[in-house]
Amino acid sequence: MIFTPFLGMIVILFLKKEQENAARYLAGFFSFVPLVLSFILLAKYDGSTSQIQFVEKFDWIPSLGVTYYLGADGLSVPMLCLTALLGFVSVIYSFGDIKERVKQYFAFLLLLEVGMMGVFAALDFFLFYIFWEIVLVPMYFLIGIWGHGRKEYSAIKFFLYTLFGSLFMLVGILALYFTVEPHTLNMMTLIEKASQLTRGFQVIVFVAFYLAFAIKVPVFPFHTWLPDAHVDAPTAVSVILAGILLKMGIYGFLRISYPMFPQGAIYFALPIGILALINIVYGALVCMAQKDLKKMIAYSSVSHMGYCMLGIAAITVTGISGCVFQMVSHGLITGALFLLVGVLYERAHTREIGAFGGLWIKLPVYSGIMILFCLGSLGLPGLSGFVSEFMVFIGSYPSFKVIVPLAVIGVVITAAYFLRMIQRMFLGTFNTQWEALTEISGREIFTVVPLAILMIGIGVYPAPLVNMIKATMENIVHLVSG
Amino acid sequence: MNYQLLLPEIFLFLWAILIFVLDFFWKRGKQNLGYLALIGVAITMFLSLTSQNGELFGGMFLADSFSSFFNFIFLLCGFLTIFSSINFIRKLSSHQGEYFALLLLSMVGMMFLASAGELITLYVALELTTISLYVLAAYLKNDSFAPLTTRSKSSEAGLKYLILGGVSSGLLLYGISLIFGLTGTTFLKGIKMTLITTFLTYQKIGPALILSLIFFIAGFGFKLALVPFHMWVPDVYEGAPTPITAFLSVASKAAGLAAFVRVFFQSFLVFQVDWALLIAVLAALAMIIGNVIALVQTNIKRMLAYSSIAQIGYILLGVVAATSRGVASVSFYLFVYLFANMGAFIAAITFSNTTGSDEIKDYAGLSQRSPALAAMMAVFMLSLVGIPPLAGFTGKYYLFSAAIEQKYFWLVVIAILTSVISLYYYVGVIRQMYFQTSTVEKPIAMPIALKVSLIISVIGVLLFGIYPNIFLNFATQAALVFHY
Numbered sequence: 001m002i003f004t005p006f007l008g009m010i011v012i013l014f015l016k017k018e019q020e021n022a023a024r025y026l027a028g029f030f031s032f033v034p035l036v037l038s039f040i041l042l043a044k045y046d047g048s049t050s051q052i053q054f055v056e057k058f059d060w061i062p063s064l065g066v067t068y069y070l071g072a073d074g075l076s077v078p079m080l081c082l083t084a085l086l087g088f089v090s091v092i093y094s095f096g097d098i099k100e101r102v103k104q105y106f107a108f109l110l111l112l113e114v115g116m117m118g119v120f121a122a123l124d125f126f127l128f129y130i131f132w133e134i135v136l137v138p139m140y141f142l143i144g145i146w147g148h149g150r151k152e153y154s155a156i157k158f159f160l161y162t163l164f165g166s167l168f169m170l171v172g173i174l175a176l177y178f179t180v181e182p183h184t185l186n187m188m189t190l191i192e193k194a195s196q197l198t199r200g201f202q203v204i205v206f207v208a209f210y211l212a213f214a215i216k217v218p219v220f221p222f223h224t225w226l227p228d229a230h231v232d233a234p235t236a237v238s239v240i241l242a243g244i245l246l247k248m249g250i251y252g253f254l255r256i257s258y259p260m261f262p263q264g265a266i267y268f269a270l271p272i273g274i275l276a277l278i279n280i281v282y283g284a285l286v287c288m289a290q291k292d293l294k295k296m297i298a299y300s301s302v303s304h305m306g307y308c309m310l311g312i313a314a315i316t317v318t319g320i321s322g323c324v325f326q327m328v329s330h331g332l333i334t335g336a337l338f339l340l341v342g343v344l345y346e347r348a349h350t351r352e353i354g355a356f357g358g359l360w361i362k363l364p365v366y367s368g369i370m371i372l373f374c375l376g377s378l379g380l381p382g383l384s385g386f387v388s389e390f391m392v393f394i395g396s397y398p399s400f401k402v403i404v405p406l407a408v409i410g411v412v413i414t415a416a417y418f419l420r421m422i423q424r425m426f427l428g429t430f431n432t433q434w435e436a437l438t439e440i441s442g443r444e445i446f447t448v449v450p451l452a453i454l455m456i457g458i459g460v461y462p463a464p465l466v467n468m469i470k471a472t473m474e475n476i477v478h479l480v481s482g
Numbered sequence: 483m484n485y486q487l488l489l490p491e492i493f494l495f496l497w498a499i500l501i502f503v504l505d506f507f508w509k510r511g512k513q514n515l516g517y518l519a520l521i522g523v524a525i526t527m528f529l530s531l532t533s534q535n536g537e538l539f540g541g542m543f544l545a546d547s548f549s550s551f552f553n554f555i556f557l558l559c560g561f562l563t564i565f566s567s568i569n570f571i572r573k574l575s576s577h578q579g580e581y582f583a584l585l586l587l588s589m590v591g592m593m594f595l596a597s598a599g600e601l602i603t604l605y606v607a608l609e610l611t612t613i614s615l616y617v618l619a620a621y622l623k624n625d626s627f628a629p630l631t632t633r634s635k636s637s638e639a640g641l642k643y644l645i646l647g648g649v650s651s652g653l654l655l656y657g658i659s660l661i662f663g664l665t666g667t668t669f670l671k672g673i674k675m676t677l678i679t680t681f682l683t684y685q686k687i688g689p690a691l692i693l694s695l696i697f698f699i700a701g702f703g704f705k706l707a708l709v710p711f712h713m714w715v716p717d718v719y720e721g722a723p724t725p726i727t728a729f730l731s732v733a734s735k736a737a738g739l740a741a742f743v744r745v746f747f748q749s750f751l752v753f754q755v756d757w758a759l760l761i762a763v764l765a766a767l768a769m770i771i772g773n774v775i776a777l778v779q780t781n782i783k784r785m786l787a788y789s790s791i792a793q794i795g796y797i798l799l800g801v802v803a804a805t806s807r808g809v810a811s812v813s814f815y816l817f818v819y820l821f822a823n824m825g826a827f828i829a830a831i832t833f834s835n836t837t838g839s840d841e842i843k844d845y846a847g848l849s850q851r852s853p854a855l856a857a858m859m860a861v862f863m864l865s866l867v868g869i870p871p872l873a874g875f876t877g878k879y880y881l882f883s884a885a886i887e888q889k890y891f892w893l894v895v896i897a898i899l900t901s902v903i904s905l906y907y908y909v910g911v912i913r914q915m916y917f918q919t920s921t922v923e924k925p926i927a928m929p930i931a932l933k934v935s936l937i938i939s940v941i942g943v944l945l946f947g948i949y950p951n952i953f954l955n956f957a958t959q960a961a962l963v964f965h966y
Binding site for chain 1: 849867870871875876879880882883886887891894895898899901902905906909913916917949950951954958
């Protein structure tokens, strides 16, 4: 499953420069296979246990204690499915979007997918780190070559920020390796052995890992790479950035930091809660001030990731489940929003919110879909965003009696900026400047419809997803609070 | 006595002489001498890999797994250097044959250096290595094809290297003489025994020993281009013919390091606490200064020169750790560094063969002109940063793990921060190649010899990143030679 895109990348690299369509269809095929596989995974997954399933394990570099160890549990299965889905969607979307250096583009996109899938499935630290870093390289190229605006600046900023964080994680990994007896890089064993670690050690290593994950999420004050990278990246890459890359950070917290360093997690619960609040409110306030649609959605990600962090910091089953829910729902919603922004930008060549008006008259289908996702993002009941935010608030209220009510302000501001954006872009009098705009095409609709169905599906009937992740979440909370 | 142990060295030496002699008779097609030299290196590699372990002349010459690992590095590096020189040497107006013979001689010196179990042997081997290299650095001096600036830069490089190399050899010799005065022997094992007895008697080390340690570090420091003994590096690297620069940056450093490790781990390990901190500080300086100055370089050879100064800082992490894991990681890192750095230099040679330029800004749009060359260069650069799953990462991981095992957290944090800095300039090359567009459309010519050596390097970088087991075990074996 993980290496199908890799195979695709190799095949595409052997194509000739001129065979652009072949590259497109091959990429489509090689990203469709993991999607199918992820459905099989979903169907076979047994949600009643927190055990790791679908294990693949063998020795890799014995002298360094490295094993090749993949597996999935209730935390990684939803993420793997989301990755496969968004990967496929972004490949399909790129069919029309990318016209230059097509072959290289799809090769990098597929390599990116390999890295992301690997992160969510790896259970050996060395392997995890390799996948974690593999993601950076294609991302750097994708932003730098096919991006817009200050693309080179954004690309290198993204690269430097994340490498900075992940190298601290590397030190953390090594420190952990030498502290635990017998030395091991197996995450599951390390989680079992967490009791060997002293409190001071846990706190320090927690900080090292925190740097890596918080930059990725991004948690304030490490968030400055995000708007740059999101805005300047090509549409499909923004989708992946927002939909999956940010979740790698959250995933890291849930998979590594919390179960492995429970005392560090408890020690930092309040600071993380406060930072989460800052993310929520500050992100939302910055959104209010944005004139650029894409930038607004980028900052809304900062705000939404704050809910995830809040859910984690609370260390309750409902809070953490809400966080995973938010990861999935934000992936769907924001992914779709970025696609829709891309659709508009491709036609109008501007993303100024103020430049539009009354688009509903001209583009009813487009506007309808866009408004649906905006409502999802602001947390309208019946859509997935509401469920996740609700769960986060319920789950974290017992832990943070002051922060949660303040965080609710964030929801209000979110509603405000989305509604204002809808009003200014789609309602009101039609700006005749955009007479020539064409309606959203069939292929583009094809990319957002599955996301919409899932968003509504999860929003109306969240039980299957809740049941799937429940056992694992209970296990995480049990590990942290003992 | 089992003279078979010396067979690889003797064979390579005779082969070098053979090339000197043939050069007189062979009037035309001198690049064939290059192929001949390649055959010689390949045979020596085979001999060296199959030779037994043992010692000769009462411990003056040691053939063990440590020396055979380093011999392999020297020979492989020499092989790639010769291979990538064949096209370049055709342009020379004279002395084409001597070039290869001198390279082989220098490799003989290195092999002796890695095997030296006695200080005078070590010194002679070092001189054999460096004197050949002085000549090679100044090789473009009288060459009519090269522009005047290149010629004067090359002779400047040779002269600078000669003078500073001479000074450093003098320092080393002074250190040796002090040690001889203190212990009455030049055999590494003897020195160790005497020092331990003295230490046990007096419970402290005297000023003379400290002084000699400092002379040793300074002497080797010049060879390894440690900060603050690095001033000669950028000029020499820029001025010397590029294949020689590549050879200097990998093989010559590996040789210096082999001797350094041999002396310090065989003789001075008892006083590890006394010198480890000094080396740690030097490593930190090398990483900081090398990386920061590399940021502002516009010439790829100078950039790689500063980057190699920084890389030696990372390598010293393993020396500072002073454990078997440390030595193994040093050996392994040198091995993978060989592929990435040689590869980068060979790519630069290929590029300048066609364009005549070493400026980084001229790499603009290379991914459009020659996608394969650009992709390989990008792989080398990313490996030098240490991005997984390339070999550079595995090497760095091993080095960091050795340092962390010994709790050198501050040093590792410096290494990390400077790695992030290094990303900027390494990726700067990639940025030019991929993000900029070129005004010239013409692809870069890739002669077969350069193509093959590039592919060897790329395979090395990829293979030892993903499956490093064989050479990790080899390196671990090599590290077992010393008693910690």
